[in-house]
Every structure is written in structure tokens, then in C-alpha cells.
Amino acid sequence: MIGDGFRHRVGVKPLEVTNWFLHDGEWEPTLAMKRALIADRRDEVVSFRDDSHDVAQEAAELVLAWAGKSTSRTGVDALVDAALAVPDDLAVLRSVATGDGEQLPFVAGVVCSPSRWRLADKIGHDMLAVHKPVALYAAHIGAAVDTTLTRLSTDKPVWRSNWTLEDHPALFQPFAPGRQLVEHPRELWIRIERETLRRLPRTRGVLFTIRSFQEPLTTHVQRGPAAIGALRELVVRLPDAVARYKSVYDYRAATLMWLDSLLA
Numbered sequence: 344m345i346g347d348g349f350r351h352r353v354g355v356k357p358l359e360v361t362n363w364f365l366h367d368g369e370w371e372p373t374l375a376m377k378r379a380l381i382a383d384r385r386d387e388v389v390s391f392r393d394d395s396h397d398v399a400q401e402a403a404e405l406v407l408a409w410a411g412k413s414t415s416r417t418g419v420d421a422l423v424d425a426a427l428a429v430p431d432d433l434a435v436l437r438s439v440a441t442g443d444g445e446q447l448p449f450v451a452g453v454v455c456s457p458s459r460w461r462l463a464d465k466i467g468h469d470m471l472a473v474h475k476p477v478a479l480y481a482a483h484i485g486a487a488v489d490t491t492l493t494r495l496s497t498d499k500p501v502w503r504s505n506w507t508l509e510d511h512p513a514l515f516q517p518f519a520p521g522r523q524l525v526e527h528p529r530e531l532w533i534r535i536e537r538e539t540l541r542r543l544p545r546t547r548g549v550l551f552t553i554r555s556f557q558e559p560l561t562t563h564v565q566r567g568p569a570a571i572g573a574l575r576e577l578v579v580r581l582p583d584a585v586a587r588y589k590s591v592y593d594y595r596a597a598t599l600m601w602l603d604s605l606l607a
């Protein structure tokens with residue numbers, strides 16, 4: 344039944360640091376896109392709070408060391424240099440001690456592949472506020488995300504993934520179009536985010552990285568009946584509110600019909 348059996352899941356797995364960033368054919372084109380966005384639309388892709396420079400710099404040093412590079416720049420400028428060394432987006436959380444634990448607000452980011460959200464809206468906010476538009480986030484995983492972050496240790500980096508369907512292939516999509524952009528599910532794209540989380544040893548902040556991969560749905564279904572069936576399950580299980588958030592709602596009936604025709 345439509346909308347049954349869905350839960351957002353934290354689903355973090357141990358990360359092997361040699362695979363922190365994944366080399367593929369999109370590495371160079373993505374870096375070229377990032378260079379252009381940082382040059383032409385910097386205010387939309389770089390954002391930070393004034394108290395973020397130390398933690399941003401530590402995050403930058405870790406990424407640059409992994410990539411075999413360095414920079415003479417400091418603070419958020421170093422984070423920009425690090426973001427141009429790997430295709431992934433970089434989001435930095437600051438560790439703030441509270442009476443009974445720790446808060447981790449999102450304080451600096453270089454984000455060139457947002458999936459219909461705006462970086463400047465998120466800076467300075469905690470995880471619950473950052474995820475406010477995500478239907479059922481608080482009910483399903485709000486507390487578990489906070490616990491995952493506060494328990495994150497320097498020697499146990501983790502990764503997870505997210506998926507959605509989109510009707511436009513741009514990696515940089517700060518806005519939702521507010522209307523259907525295509526006619527048939529054959530024109531949709533599947534977009535998968537691979538996200539990693541690392542605790543920073545010096546400042547105790549957290550670095551969250553996001554790499555977005557996309558392929559046309561027509562390519563995805565060529566993986567065969569198991570892949571088609573798995574996608575069908577994902578799409579059918581989404582409650583309406585989550586389907587709306589993921590921009591799947593308007594395409595759901597047609598997509599299910601099309602996937603069924605491929606399985607018949």
C-alpha cells in the first residue's frame with residue numbers, strides 16, 4: 344500500500360578513510376562547476392558565522408591532507424581551497440559545550456550541490472532547525488541524529504546515503520521549481536547523496552561532507568529487475584508528506600505504472 348512501512352533511518356556505517364572521497368569520471372567536471380560557482384556566485388555557495396574560522400580551518404587541513412595538498416590561507420578561505428580539492432560539499436559544525444552535553448550548530452559551509460535548499464538559510468542552526476523542511480525528520484530520526492553526532496569520535500568516521508528523484512539534472516539546485524518540469528518518468532533522474540561525518544580532534548567540531556551522484560532513471564532501470572523492484576518499493580512506501588518533500592509526489596503514479604510495465 345502507498346505510504347506504508349516507511350521510516351527515515353540514520354543508517355551510518357564505518358568509513359574507511361582511504362575511501363573518504365571517491366574518484367570517478369565526474370571528479371574533474373564537478374570541480375570545474377565548483378570553481379565557476381565560487382567565482383561567480385560566491386554568496387550562494389560559501390557561508391559562515393564569524394566564530395567558525397578555527398573549526399573551518401581544521402576541517403580544511405584534514406581534507407587538504409587527504410588530497411595531498413596544502414594552502415597558505417586560513418579560516419573559511421582555507422575551507423574554500425579544500426572544497427576545490429575534492430568534488431564533495433563541505434559543511435562544518437562547531438562543538439559548543441552545554442550544561443549537560445554538547446550542541447553542534449552548522450557554522451560554515453561550501454555547498455555547490457544543494458538539493459533544493461539554500462546554504463545561507465541553514466548557517467547558525469542546529470540539526471533540528473536545519474532539517475525543518477524534511478517531513479517526518481523530527482519524529483523518525485531527530486534525536487538519533489543528535490546522538491550520532493555527539494557520540495562521533497575522531498577514530499570512527501562514518502558514512503550514510505540519501506536518495507531522491509529529480510526532474511532536473513543540475514547539481515546546483517538552490518530552489519525547488521514549484522511545478523513539474525517533465526512529462527514522463529523516463530525524463531526523471533535518480534539523485535543519490537553519499538555523506539560522511541568526521542570528528543575533528545583539535546576543535547572537537549564535526550565535518551559533514553556530501554557528494555551527489557545522479558543518473559537518468561532510464562539508465563538506472565537497465566540494472567535489471569532487482570533494481571527496478573527495489574526502486575518501486577522505495578517509491579511506493581513514501582508517505583505523501585515525504586513524497587512531497589522529495590518532489591516525488593507529482594510523479595508517483597506515473598512512475599509506479601512505468602516501473603510495473605518494465606517488470607511485467
Ligand code: HEM
Nearest residue numbers: 351352353434449460474476477488491505506507551589
Ligand atoms: C546522521 C546524520 C544525518 C542524517 C541521518 C540526516 C538525514 C537527512 C534526511 C533524511 C534528509 C532528507 C533528504 C531526502 O529525503 O531527500 C536530510 C536533508 C538535509 N540534511 Fe541531513 N542528515 C544528517 C546530517 C546532516 C548534517 C550534519 C547536516 C549539516 C549541514 C545536514 C544538512 C541537511 C540539509 C541542509 C538537508 C536539506 C534540508 C532542506 O531540504 O531544507 N544533515 N538529512
